[in-house]
Amino acid sequence: MEISSRNVVSGTARAPHRAMYKAMGLTDSDLDKPFIGVCHTGNEATPCNIHLPRLAIKAKQGVSDAGFTPREFSTIAVSDGIAMGHEGMKSSLISREVIADSIELMVRAHQYDGLVGIAGCDKSLPGTMMAMARLNLPSIFVYGGTIMPGMLNGKQLTVQDVYEAVGAYDAGQLTLEALKNIENYACPTAGSCGGMFTANTMASISEALGIALPGSASPPAEDDRREKIVYDTGVACVQALKNNIKPRDILTFEAFENAITMLNAIGGSTNAILHLLAISHEAKVKLTYDDFERIRRKVPHVADLKPGGMYVMNDLDKVGGVPLMLKKLLDKKLLHENVLTITGKTMKQNLDGIILPPSNDDIVKPISNPLYKTGTAVILRGSLAPDGAVVKMSGVKITKFTGKAKCFDREELAFDAVSQGKIKEGDVVVIRYEGPKGGPGMREMLAVTAALVGQGLGEKVAMVTDGRFSGATRGFMIGHVAPEAYVGGNIALVQDGDQIIIDTETNQIDLNISHDEMENRRNTWQPRKPNYESGALAKYASLVGSAAQGAVTSPIW
Numbered sequence: 001m002e003i004s005s006r007n008v009v010s011g012t013a014r015a016p017h018r019a020m021y022k023a024m025g026l027t028d029s030d031l032d033k034p035f036i037g038v039c040h041t042g043n044e045a046t047p048c049n050i051h052l053p054r055l056a057i058k059a060k061q062g063v064s065d066a067g068f069t070p071r072e073f074s075t076i077a078v079s080d081g082i083a084m085g086h087e088g089m090k091s092s093l094i095s096r097e098v099i100a101d102s103i104e105l106m107v108r109a110h111q112y113d114g115l116v117g118i119a120g121c122d123k124s125l126p127g128t129m130m131a132m133a134r135l136n137l138p139s140i141f142v143y144g145g146t147i148m149p150g151m152l153n154g155k156q157l158t159v160q161d162v163y164e165a166v167g168a169y170d171a172g173q174l175t176l177e178a179l180k181n182i183e184n185y186a187c188p189t190a191g192s193c194g195g196m197f198t199a200n201t202m203a204s205i206s207e208a209l210g211i212a213l214p215g216s217a218s219p220p221a222e223d224d225r226r227e228k229i230v231y232d233t234g235v236a237c238v239q240a241l242k243n244n245i246k247p248r249d250i251l252t253f254e255a256f257e258n259a260i261t262m263l264n265a266i267g268g269s270t271n272a273i274l275h276l277l278a279i280s281h282e283a284k285v286k287l288t289y290d291d292f293e294r295i296r297r298k299v300p301h302v303a304d305l306k307p308g309g310m311y312v313m314n315d316l317d318k319v320g321g322v323p324l325m326l327k328k329l330l331d332k333k334l335l336h337e338n339v340l341t342i343t344g345k346t347m348k349q350n351l352d353g354i355i356l357p358p359s360n361d362d363i364v365k366p367i368s369n370p371l372y373k374t375g376t377a378v379i380l381r382g383s384l385a386p387d388g389a390v391v392k393m394s395g396v397k398i399t400k401f402t403g404k405a406k407c408f409d410r411e412e413l414a415f416d417a418v419s420q421g422k423i424k425e426g427d428v429v430v431i432r433y434e435g436p437k438g439g440p441g442m443r444e445m446l447a448v449t450a451a452l453v454g455q456g457l458g459e460k461v462a463m464v465t466d467g468r469f470s471g472a473t474r475g476f477m478i479g480h481v482a483p484e485a486y487v488g489g490n491i492a493l494v495q496d497g498d499q500i501i502i503d504t505e506t507n508q509i510d511l512n513i514s515h516d517e518m519e520n521r522r523n524t525w526q527p528r529k530p531n532y533e534s535g536a537l538a539k540y541a542s543l544v545g546s547a548a549q550g551a552v553t554s555p556i557w
Contacts, residue, residue, distance in 0.1 A: 001244055004111040004137075005035040026069070033069045036237055037112035039103055040072070040144075041124035046079030048120035048192040048199060051221055052144050055230045059116050059142070062234020068241070070234065071112060075102040077124040080470065081159050081193065085415065085447030090439045090531075092123055093468070094540045096278070097553050099127030100134065107135055114241040116234055120144035120192050120221075122471070125202035126275035129211060132247045133282035138240040139247050140342050141212045142233040143203035145221030146313040147191030157186040158194040160307050160474075163446055167454020170419045174454075191221030195306030197471030200313045201268030202275060207322045208262035209279075210250045210341030214350045218321030220314055236342060243344050251283040254336040258347065260292055261334055264299040264375020265325060267308055267394030269471030270479060271444075273377055277550030289388045289548060293379045293507065299334060300370030301394060304363055307474040308395020309371070311363050319363050320354070327354040332367045380478060382510040383518070384464065384490055384500060387482035387548040389509055391502075395474050399505050401462045403428040405498045409485075410434070411443055411467065418451045425460040428500040432491045433528065434467035435484025436551040440532065440541035442480075446470035449477050462502055464509070466491055466547070478502065478509060480547040486528065493521040 008017050009031045018031055038059050042052030053074070060070035078095040082088075107115060114137055117128035125143065132139035150157035165182045168174035192199035206212035213233055219225040256276060263272045273292055280287035303325065304310050316322075329335045330351055337348035365371055376394040381387075393399075406423065407430045408414040414431045417423055429448070436442045445467055452458055458475035466484035469477050483489030490511060494500070499512040511518070532538040543553035 001242055003034050003113050005113050008111045030069045033067065034113040034241060035110070036063045036068050036070050036114045036116060036241070037107055037110070038063065038070045038072045038116045038118070038234070039106070039128065040074050040118040041077035041099065041120060041128070042074055043077055045077065046082060046121050047147060047187060047190050048079065048144065049077050049124070051190040052118050052120055055118055055144060055226065058227045059118060059230040059234040062231040063116070063238055066235045066238035068238045071110065073106050075099050077119070077121050080122045080198070080444065084444060084470065089443040090441035090537060092441060092444065093436070093551060094441045094536060096123035096127040096130070097540065098536070099124055100130040103128060103131035104134055107137065113137065114237050115139040116237045117141050118144060118230060120199065122198040122202070122271065125199060125206070126279060129206065129279050130282045132211065133251055133279055136246050136248050138237065138245055140233050140237045140240060141206045142230050143206065143212065143217050145191050145219055145223065145226045146200055147187060147194045148189045148220055148222065148314060149194045149312045150185040150188050152181060152185040156312055157182060158306055158312060159186055160195055160450065162186045163450030164454040167451035170451060171455040189222045194312040194314065195471070196266055196268055196303065196313065197307070198269040198271040201263065201266065201272045201471055204266055204268065204322045204325070205259045205262055205272060205276070208259045208326065209255050210339055210347060211247060213342065215321055215323050218313055218317035220317065239344070240342055245340070245342065245344060248283055250340055250342060251279065251285065252339060253285050255339050256280050256285060256287050257291070257295055258335050258339065260295045261299050261329060262325065263377055264296050264301060265329060266303040267301050267305060267376045267392070270377060270390045270392045270469060271471055273390050274468070274480065274547060274550055278552045281550055281552050289379045292377060296375035296377055299375040300367055301372040301374070301376045302328070302365040302367060302370045304365065304371060307471070315363050319357065323351060323354050324356065324364060327351045327356055328364065328367055378504050378507065380502070380504070380507050380509040382508045384494070384509045384511040385481045386490065387546060389478050389481045391476070391478045391504060392473070393504055396459065396476055398459050398476060399503065401428070401476055401502045403462055403500060405430050405494050405496060405500055407432070407494055407496050411445060411448060415448050415451065418448055418455070423452065423457065423461055425457065427461045429461060429463040430491065430494050431463065431465040431467060432485035434465055435486055436544040436547055437541045438484050438486030439467065440537050440544065442468050442547065442551060444468045444470045446473055449473045449475055464491070464500065476502070482546045482548040484547070488522070488525060488527065490518065492525055493518060
């Protein structure tokens, strides 16, 4: 058991350090024990995180009762839902890096021996797991929990419904009163957005990776079980330190394959591709788009969850949660069963006690009779995206689309065009200069995609962007186009009226112009000045790499 905290509190030279700890109420007995950092992303920016300080108290109690000394600290978290649709969204993906960096700095500065990480909103989950992989100290992740669905006229609501209602209102299909009612009822409690959007996807993946306790992902934020889960997580972190189980012992290539399997089986957010690439980078595991596509082709999509399906995370919880999903996949030999998990047991050992119900085919379909025979997180390549692009096919009925480009060099311009009814059936909406460097920050486009869906155009138009999509996005929407426009990727060369061909069966995304025309346009293309020349966004833009490698930041030596 490696105890780094002794560097801070042992010996006569560390009397000043001990004095400062005693000013915070610690005793000599407390200082004699290993220190566990209890990090959370609690704030008043979003319902996803507002309850996390309360959960941190329970995690600390678990650490204390197990015999070690907890030290609480917090870090930032951006609300994707509230940042969506305006300039603020550029800060969202960047916050993932800041979260990882800030956790690293706190743990290194104070020489904590282990880490409990509690997170709620979208980027705080991968950011916390990235820090754990980077530090490689005994660590355990725990999710803050999903929001309960809103109810209106017998229908379950999520924030997705509010965004789509805006599109319906703009199209004259919904009254202002009806829009207000949806707004008032959609988000009734604390917790992360209720469908299988990015937060719930990454929470589910945390169990598949083995870095979180079994059964910790699906109970709602306001459920009494959530406090016990975080208490047990504190206890488990102490045990992981005693057993010297570190994140990189768990986050193996096989564990990432299990995570990709989970992503496709649940029909999860395309953001998980970006985040798994980033976590694997920190874990020093080589993961590529080819791995995602290889696994997708053999994993069925079985969970009928929003945004493409009918149900929410709370419904999945009622029928057995993520352990039910894992058990079904394990029984069909779709998971690596002998990977180590944070419990000290293998994935198979964790799931041995799970008894599958005789039948519950509404929410989670049988593996033998899935919603789709193959997974939903599709990787595309072609002349428009030589390094790759991603699309989520859950709930999407079409697999091919050919249309004419309508180009926008900024998200707001595209949203205005949609709101004004300028996007018609057969169009391919191209939104560019919104990539990791170009935005910077690779904005999500939920406001635009939801407006299109709300107008009834979800599968009558396509969208292509070097930005991202929210986990709540549905429709024929292709994101993460790489190389991005800002670095001269082919998406920068598209002109209004160009024919774009998309085929998810052949993994094709092509700009249908001649090679000579492509080169002529490339020769006349001019790089753009950065949107930010100072501050955090400029620093990020100068360091960030391609979306095809997870949009991670790397030092320039």
